[in-house]
Amino acid sequence: MENLSCGQVIALLSFYIDEKLNSNLMKNIEYHLNTCSFCRNKYMQLRKIYDNYADIKSRIEEDNDEYIVDDAIYRNQQYEFFKENLSAYIDNELKTEDNLRVKKAAIINPIARTELKNMLLFQQTLHMAFQKTKNNLKKDFSGGIICKIRDSLPKFNVNSDLSAWDKLINMLSNFLKSRGIFSNGK
Amino acid sequence: MSSQNTLYKNLNQYQLVELAQKGDLKALEELLRNEQKNIFATFSYLSNKREDVFDLTQEAMLKVAKNLKNLKEPKHFKSWLNKIVTNLFYDELRKCSRRPDTLSIDDDNDTCGAHSIVNSIPDTKCKPNEKCISLELEEIIRAEISNLPGQFKIAIVLRELQGLSYEEIADITKSSIGTVKSRISRARSKLQDGLKSYI
Structure with missing residues (x-):
């Protein structure tokens, strides 16, 4: 059996508690803890923390299980x-x-x-x-659109009081008159 | 002149439509000015390509200006406008399926909105509640919506952005109210899933 120093044992304590060491090393540490009161105290403290943690963890899991059951009801x-x-x-x-x-x-x-x-x-x-x-649109297209459709409309006398459609109708009837297709009742 | 402009600003949409239909170009201009942001936003969410949005917006506005006299009921203006927008988007989809995908050299697709010069100029009109939402989140939402399948994004945009009823959306998309209902519902759950980590 190998004699371990206190420093070595303390460094390995958490692995010992998790039982992550090979059986030979586990036996050596156990032997040391039985003989050294300083290391045994350290071990007891750590063991307590681990046990408390495991307890809290299992209680949280239990709560979660209950929650899932409640969930299912709804x-x-x-x-x-x-x-x-x-x-x-x-x-x-x-x-x-x-x-x-x-x-x-x-x-x-x-x-x-x-x-x-x-x-x-x-x-x-x-x-x-x-x-x-x-609000990402910073440009104003409306004026441009109006210009475009205004260009496609026939040109009128701007100062006239007649609305655009009246002017259009006037223009049309003038045009038809000039061709002799439409006479104004005369 | 300025008093005349304020006069038009105080008119509601219905009055503007009626005047514009009678050939009042000032009323038409005001109507278009009021609607352009709305049209722009709609295309921003429908189209996957940022650089097409401006063209589509102007095309839609021109269509509205040219065809407004054919609208029979001025109170159906909003629904009619969205029909124009949706049909333009359908045309665009058809065109896209025929021509190969192109990338604009001027702006790369994802970052142009956030980092172009225009957007780096502070907007004095920005209201406080709009500041709550970050630019990135807006970009993410835009990307999530424009990546939805065509019919889903049309339905959700017409509903949430335009506030149209299921009946109006059914009419525009030539589908049944039941279909619209399920499309909107599915679009919402898809978006909620996609945006889970941000909201």
Whole structure:
């Protein structure tokens, strides 16, 4: 049997607790702990911390299991209906009775409630993004478009009081008159 | 002149449409000015190619200006406008499927919106609530939406950006209300999944 120094044993303690060492080394450390009170105290302290940790860990896992069981209760037919119609619900596109069913689910069922909240938050974010995109347009095209269609319209006397369509009709009838197709009743 | 301009600014959309239909070019100009940001944003979310958005926006505005007199009910203007926008987008899709994909030399696709000179000039009109959303998030949302399958993104953009009813969307996309409902619902869950880590 090899004699280990206290420093070596303390360095290997956490591996010893996890039983990650070969059997020979495990035996050597055990022997040392039986003979050295200093190292035994260190070992007891560390052991306690590990045990507490393991205890807390198992309790959290238990809680999670319970949570999953609770979760399953809410994933019922009502929830399925809610899920199917949530999108149309926020668009106000459901019939009155379906609207009420979705609203009821959102009140009773905590999972449904969270999903409704998330959906509304998502919608709000979309709308903010849309607003931002709209303001990305820094140019004004409207004047240019008007110029384009004005060019395609016949030219008129600007000072005249007649509206554009009246002018167009006048021009047309003048044109027809000049060709003798349309006479003004004379 | 300026008092006349304020007069047009105070008119609502319905009044502007009616005047414009009677041939009032000033009313038409004001109407187009009011709608251009909206049209631009719609194409920004529909089209995958940033550099096409400006062309499409102007094309749509020209179509509106030329065909406004054919609109029978001024109160259906919004729905009619979106029909024009959607049809232009369909045409674009068809064109794209025929010609090979090209990349613009002027701006690379992903960063041009965020880093062009125009965007680095501060916008004094920016309202506080718009500052809440970062430029990156807006870009990410834009990319997520424009990557949705064609019919899904048309439905979600017409609904969320344009605020059209399911019935109006069904009419524009020539589909049933049930189809629109499921497309919007599926588009939303896809987007929510994609944006999970950001919201």
